[in-house]
Amino acid sequence: MTPTPLTHPSRRQLLHGGAAVGLALLATGCATPIGSAKARVVVVGGGWGGIGAARTLAESGQVDVTMLEPNPSFMSCPMSALYIAGLKPLSYLNHSYRNVDRTGVRRVRERATAIDRAARFVQTETQRLPYDYLVLAPGVEYMEDSLPGFAEGRDRLPVGFRAFEHEAVRQQVDAFLSQGGIYVMTVPRPPFRCPPAPYERACLIAEQMRKRGTKGKIIIVDANPDPTPAPTARPVRHAMETLYPNEIEYRVDMVPTRIDAARRVLSTPEGDINYTAANIIPPMRAPALIRQAGLGERWASVHLPSFRTTADPLVYVIGDSQGTLLPKSGHVAFGAGQQVAKEIVGLVTGRPDPAPAPGTTVALPGGICWAKVSERTAIMVNVSASMQIGEAARLRFEVDPQHNEPSKKASIVWADAMWGSMFG
Numbered sequence: 254m255t256p257t258p259l260t261h262p263s264r265r266q267l268l269h270g271g272a273a274v275g276l277a278l279l280a281t282g283c284a285t286p287i288g289s290a291k292a293r294v295v296v297v298g299g300g301w302g303g304i305g306a307a308r309t310l311a312e313s314g315q316v317d318v319t320m321l322e323p324n325p326s327f328m329s330c331p332m333s334a335l336y337i338a339g340l341k342p343l344s345y346l347n348h349s350y351r352n353v354d355r356t357g358v359r360r361v362r363e364r365a366t367a368i369d370r371a372a373r374f375v376q377t378e379t380q381r382l383p384y385d386y387l388v389l390a391p392g393v394e395y396m397e398d399s400l401p402g403f404a405e406g407r408d409r410l411p412v413g414f415r416a417f418e419h420e421a422v423r424q425q426v427d428a429f430l431s432q433g434g435i436y437v438m439t440v441p442r443p444p445f446r447c448p449p450a451p452y453e454r455a456c457l458i459a460e461q462m463r464k465r466g467t468k469g470k471i472i473i474v475d476a477n478p479d480p481t482p483a484p485t486a487r488p489v490r491h492a493m494e495t496l497y498p499n500e501i502e503y504r505v506d507m508v509p510t511r512i513d514a515a516r517r518v519l520s521t522p523e524g525d526i527n528y529t530a531a532n533i534i535p536p537m538r539a540p541a542l543i544r545q546a547g548l549g550e551r552w553a554s555v556h557l558p559s560f561r562t563t564a565d566p567l568v569y570v571i572g573d574s575q576g577t578l579l580p581k582s583g584h585v586a587f588g589a590g591q592q593v594a595k596e597i598v599g600l601v602t603g604r605p606d607p608a609p610a611p612g613t614t615v616a617l618p619g620g621i622c623w624a625k626v627s628e629r630t631a632i633m634v635n636v637s638a639s640m641q642i643g644e645a646a647r648l649r650f651e652v653d654p655q656h657n658e659p660s661k662k663a664s665i666v667w668a669d670a671m672w673g674s675m676f677g
């Protein structure tokens with residue numbers, strides 16, 4: 254019997270279901286007194302989380318917002334597998350910041366290089382930006398040291414788990430599809446950005462191998478015993494095993510020990526793999542900026558439901574850099590950005606939402622990840638999150654029991670709706 258796909262949320266639910274707002278907030282000692290010049294908020298990062306925060310702050314008209322983002326435009330990681338497999342053009346992922354600028358966000362095309370929390374400013378290559386509140390959403394950095402040889406071979410090992418890295422992966426995949434051989438992919442242990450994404454990428458490349466008659470196979474070297482996160486293991490395994498039994502070889506519980514990119518050898522405890530092309534997905538952590546500012550070790554330490562850092566009440570960390578059990582998803586990052594922006598506006602206008610009483614249950618930002626496992630089918634992974642004040646956060650997964658066509662169609666609607674609200 255074919256399992257029934259889950260019902261898809263409406264566009265409105267897609268955009269607002271996860272972004273539960275209205276949390277409460279203790280006054281925190283904003284440096285700009287109410288009634289004087291507008292409070293200054295600096296947002297670091299113009300990705301999913303940063304846009305959610307910067308736009309909502311600017312649209313309030315209550316604060317001066319500066320967003321630091323070195324890239325000239327936005328490039329989406331969600332849906333990038335469609336580009337890598339040759340099913341969508343690069344322009345599908347690429348969005349202009351024009352309408353973000355129109356909301357009043359002052360966009361500065363520079364990197365934040367340091368944060369001085371005592372003096373309350375962010376340092377860039379050329380300037381100091383003072384802040385009353387700081388929202389950090391710089392995404393992730395790869396832990397290159399976790400695999401000896403990776404850093405030396407970096408130029409030949411595109412990862413494609415951050416914006417603007419997808420073209421290099423696409424070139425590598427195109428070459429593999431025409432010449433064949435062994436395409437090796439590694440999957441780290443969580444937490445990392447969008448855990449279903451490596452399997453999605455493998456499936457879409459495998460489908461192209463079949464269509465183009467590519468000789469060879471994809472070997473997935475997974476550090477986990479099963480596809481992650483756990484609720485997706487069955488449908489993802491089922492898709493790999495039934496759709497691509499000849500194209501994908503799935504090896505589990507295997508952590509690679511070394512890579513020699515010049516000789517194209519990946520070493521594992523069970524022997525060497527001689528490959529044609531390698532897509533190594535390293536373990537991830539928050540960028541150095543966050544760790545150097547004393548906001549956490551591997552990930553930023555934040556309070557939920559507020560996303561305020563445990564080290565500093567004027568600094569929020571949202572998106573993949575924060576270290577709660579919320580999934581590292583663009584949808585969650587965007588919702589968290591909107592939420593912290595509303596909290597900051599409440600604080601600077603002297604009208605903070607009342608703090609939820611102990612024992613009250615509040616919704617946390619949730620979201621949907623899509624594993625598109627063929628041109629026509631996908632698996633929906635819908636995560637909702639909540640917490641009882643004073644207790645740990647809880648996640649609830651709804652996962653399609655099997656890949657299906659309605660979820661593939663819904664993934665396209667989801668992406669258009671998300672990008673529409675970020676850049677429309």
Ligand SMILES: Cc1cc2nc3c(=O)[nH]c(=O)nc-3n(C[C@H](O)[C@H](O)[C@H](O)COP(=O)(O)OP(=O)(O)OC[C@H]3O[C@@H](n4cnc5c(N)ncnc54)[C@H](O)[C@@H]3O)c2cc1C
Nearest residue numbers: 298300301302331365391392447572573581582583584623
């Ligand atoms: C292949 C793939 C598929 C995915 N599919 C989905 C999906 O279906 N659904 C979903 O919800 N999520 C998905 N994700 C996850 C999603 O991409 C991330 O969770 C999301 O990008 C996190 O947002 P963020 O704002 O934390 O980081 P990002 O979106 O990465 O934004 C960080 C930004 O900060 C900038 N930055 C970094 N350092 C600095 C600095 N020092 N100064 C200034 N700017 C800086 C970067 O240039 C970047 O633009 C997917 C990810 C991948 C890789």
